[in-house]
Structure formats: structure tokens, C-alpha cells
Amino acid sequence: MTDLPEALRDGLDAALAGFPPTRLSSGVQRLMSAYRSGGPASAPILRSDVDVAAYAAYRMPATFAAVRAALRQVAEAVPDWAPRSLSDVGGGTGAAAWAAVAAFPSLRAVTVLDQVAAALTFGRRLARHSAEPALRGAAWQRWRAGADVPAADLVTIAYLLGELTPAQQETVLTAALATGGAIAVIEPGTPEGYRRVLAARAALLAHGHTIVAPCPHQLGCPLETGDWCHFPARVPRSALHRQLKAGQLGWEDEKFALVVAMPGPPPAVPGRVLRHPRYRKNLVTLQVCTAAGTTATATVTKREGQRYRAARDVSWGDAWPPT
Ligand SMILES: C[S@@+](CC[C@H](N)C(=O)[O-])C[C@H]1O[C@@H](n2cnc3c(N)ncnc32)[C@H](O)[C@@H]1O
Known part of the structure; x- marks a missing residue:
């Protein structure tokens, strides 16, 4: 089970206390149907403060757990790697930034990039609850897919590509690769999320990066026909989740697909x-x-x-x- 860091839980409790539960519930319902319909978003899905709060309540525990699990694979594959800077692309309220700081205590400078100002404001408020200087002092920057990505040792692109057109996905990856850092792409663990990860993997390999997770090789994916590579992260269900999915389990498995690549020789993952x-x-x-x-x-x-x-x-x- 991947629990949220206590500071993030406290921050969420404090930030969500200002919203009536019924408004959060209807915000979650709207987001769930927007995400289920899939495909590139023609306008930002997070349109209001309530949407942002609903996203944080409903999705942050799961996206935190998925990115945390993805980066655990990296930390195990390259145990001596100690990134100092992070650019979190399409970072929203900062779940991936929290996960990266938990995975890599070496991080000193964090920049979260997103098109939605309300998400960045919410994320900055949450980060003030952290004891980690990298999160407390993080930069929260307005950014649109297509713009440059600030140079960093690690670039996280979590649950973003599915909201972009294939051309935008390519542009974002090119901008991420131009940083020279390691690139971590995390997507929902669906066949479609896996396909986007496969395309990203091909672009990372073509650029000369080395795959460090999840693949123990630099060859074609053996699951490409008839299957899809994905992993689970077990997440405790929040009170809001339990309210929305009454009577079900106190946890759920967030399935995610990932690829992480960096310059340098391949790690020894058997x-x-x-x-x-x-x-x-x-x-x-x-x-x-x-x-x-x-x-x-x-x-x-x-x-x-x-x-x-x-x-x-x-x-x-x-x-x-x-x-
Ligand atoms: C599903 S959320 C993921 C947020 C965060 N990475 C996480 O894992 O919780 C997708 C984020 O991508 C941002 N986004 C979508 N399209 C974008 C674009 N064209 N330019 C910049 N940000 C974008 C959204 O505003 C949203 O915050």
C-alpha cells in the first residue's frame, strides 16, 4: 500500500475543508466522465477551483502512488543516481513532484509546469505543508505544451500525454529531451496508455537515451502484440472515494504504464x-x-x-x- 506522505494528507485535508462535499462530489463526477471519454482535450479539463480541488481529492493519491512506484523501479535500477533538479511537466497540483522528492531525497530544485493557474496555486498551497525545502521552495510556472521545458536532471511527464494530440506528445517529448535529463513518462495502465508509452519509448531510444525502467533490455517490447505492459500501485481510498463508491473496498489498485530513460549505460536489471x-x-x-x-x-x-x-x-x- 502506498500511503500519501503525512504532510500531503494534512495539506489536502486543510485545502479541501473549504469546499462543500456535495460540490466536490459533483466535480469528481464531471472529471470522471471527462477522463473516461479519453482522447486529446480541446480545452483544459480543469476549469475552476472546484475542479482542481476535486482532482486533488480524487486523483492525487493514485497518481502519487503510480509515480512513486515508477520511480522506485528507477531508484532500484540505478541506485547511485541522485538527481538534483526536477521539471514536472503537466504537473497540475504536484503529485509527481511529491513522489519524486520522496523517491530522490537528493532533489534540491523543483519546477512544476502546467497550463491551469488554479492547479498551480492549489499545488503551491499543498507544498507549503511539506518539510522538504525542494517542495516548499518549488517554482510553479504557467506553461503550455509546445513551450520549452526548464533544464533538469529529471523530467516527469505523468498522466499528461493522454490529454494531448500525437503531434503535441511528440513536441513535449522533444522539449523534455532537450533538457538532457532523465525522462519519466507515466500513463494510465490501459492499452491506450501503454501505446502512448511505447511511442515515447521509441522516441527516447531514437534520441540515444537508455531505458532504465521498466524494461530489462533496450529491444522491442515483447508485449506489443496482444498484451500491454502495466503495473499496479495499491492506494488507500480517500473518504471522498468511499463516499462515491459506497460499500466497496478501502483500497484500490491504480494501474499504470511507464517508461523511464536517461543518458548513460544500461543498468543491470535481470x-x-x-x-x-x-x-x-x-x-x-x-x-x-x-x-x-x-x-x-x-x-x-x-x-x-x-x-x-x-x-x-x-x-x-x-x-x-x-x-
Ligand atoms: C491528468 S492531469 C495530471 C496532473 C499531474 N501530472 C498528476 O499526475 O497528478 C493532466 C495535467 O496536464 C495539464 N495539461 C493538459 N494539457 C496541457 C497543455 N496543452 N499544456 C499544458 N498543460 C496541460 C492539465 O492542466 C493537468 O493539470
């Missing part, structure tokens, strides 16, 4: 678990993406001792075998 492991008596079965650019089924029996104990501990999205 393989990546692609599905929930299956357990039978004295047997664990893992579906793995391998360093050879293929998928394989690893069956690990109790007789294998330490390897079996390791297999029982891994989860969907972890490296396999553990490094």
Missing part, C-alpha cells in the same frame, strides 16, 4: 515481473520480461531454498531475480 505471482503448494510461478527482450515463465519450487523464498517475496513490478 528481468521484471509482469503479473501477480501465482502460488501453489511449494511452487511460485512468475511471468517475467527478460534481458533478452522476451517473456518467460519462471517456476520456482521449494527445493530451490533461497530462490524460493525470494520468489515468495516478489511482487508484480519487481526485478527478478532480485539484484
Whole structure:
């Protein structure tokens, strides 16, 4: 379970207290149907302070958890990497910036870029609750897809590409690559989100960047036909979620797709678990993406001792075998 940092939870509670729950609920309903309809947005989806608050309440815990999980894969793949600056592109209320600061305590300078001023204002208010100087002192800048991205060691592009046309997606990636930094693209874990990630992956490779997550190789994706690469991040449901989805579980799995690339040599990731492991008596079965650019089924029996104990501990999205 990926809980929100306490400071972010406190900030959200304080910021949301000013909005009547019924207005938040109707804001969430409107956003849910806007996001479900999919496709590039011809006008900003976040149109008012209520929309921004509803987005923060309804989506920030999930997008925080997804970006946190994506960047965990990076921190494990390149453990010595310590980025100092972040540009969070289409950063909205700053969920990815919070996740990046949690993943990389080395971050000192954070810039959040978005077209919606109300989202940036809301995000700045939330960030004041953080004890991290990088978040408290973050720059919150109006920005439109097509404009340059400020140079940074890490550029996060989380849940943005789906709101852009393919041409805009390409322009944003080109601007991100011009920073010379690592690029992390996170999208919903749907077949469509995966397709956008695949296109981004191709552009990152063509530029000469090295894929560091999730792929344990620099080759074509073996899931390209008939499947899609995605991972889960378990998120506690907020009070608002529970109100909207009465009677359901206290948590949900946010599925996300990702690609992260940076200049430099490939990391030594042996393989990546692609599905929930299956357990039978004295047997664990893992579906793995391998360093050879293929998928394989690893069956690990109790007789294998330490390897079996390791297999029982891994989860969907972890490296396999553990490094
Ligand atoms: C789904 S939200 C994601 C926000 C944040 N990255 C997160 O993960 O929670 C998409 C964000 O992209 C911004 N956005 C969409 N189209 C944009 C554009 N053409 N130029 C700049 N920002 C844009 C929206 O304003 C919104 O804040």
C-alpha cells in the first residue's frame, strides 16, 4: 500500500475543508466522465477551483502512488543516481513532484509546469505543508505544451500525454529531451496508455537515451502484440472515494504504464515481473520480461531454498531475480 506522505494528507485535508462535499462530489463526477471519454482535450479539463480541488481529492493519491512506484523501479535500477533538479511537466497540483522528492531525497530544485493557474496555486498551497525545502521552495510556472521545458536532471511527464494530440506528445517529448535529463513518462495502465508509452519509448531510444525502467533490455517490447505492459500501485481510498463508491473496498489498485530513460549505460536489471505471482503448494510461478527482450515463465519450487523464498517475496513490478 502506498500511503500519501503525512504532510500531503494534512495539506489536502486543510485545502479541501473549504469546499462543500456535495460540490466536490459533483466535480469528481464531471472529471470522471471527462477522463473516461479519453482522447486529446480541446480545452483544459480543469476549469475552476472546484475542479482542481476535486482532482486533488480524487486523483492525487493514485497518481502519487503510480509515480512513486515508477520511480522506485528507477531508484532500484540505478541506485547511485541522485538527481538534483526536477521539471514536472503537466504537473497540475504536484503529485509527481511529491513522489519524486520522496523517491530522490537528493532533489534540491523543483519546477512544476502546467497550463491551469488554479492547479498551480492549489499545488503551491499543498507544498507549503511539506518539510522538504525542494517542495516548499518549488517554482510553479504557467506553461503550455509546445513551450520549452526548464533544464533538469529529471523530467516527469505523468498522466499528461493522454490529454494531448500525437503531434503535441511528440513536441513535449522533444522539449523534455532537450533538457538532457532523465525522462519519466507515466500513463494510465490501459492499452491506450501503454501505446502512448511505447511511442515515447521509441522516441527516447531514437534520441540515444537508455531505458532504465521498466524494461530489462533496450529491444522491442515483447508485449506489443496482444498484451500491454502495466503495473499496479495499491492506494488507500480517500473518504471522498468511499463516499462515491459506497460499500466497496478501502483500497484500490491504480494501474499504470511507464517508461523511464536517461543518458548513460544500461543498468543491470535481470528481468521484471509482469503479473501477480501465482502460488501453489511449494511452487511460485512468475511471468517475467527478460534481458533478452522476451517473456518467460519462471517456476520456482521449494527445493530451490533461497530462490524460493525470494520468489515468495516478489511482487508484480519487481526485478527478478532480485539484484
Ligand atoms: C491528468 S492531469 C495530471 C496532473 C499531474 N501530472 C498528476 O499526475 O497528478 C493532466 C495535467 O496536464 C495539464 N495539461 C493538459 N494539457 C496541457 C497543455 N496543452 N499544456 C499544458 N498543460 C496541460 C492539465 O492542466 C493537468 O493539470
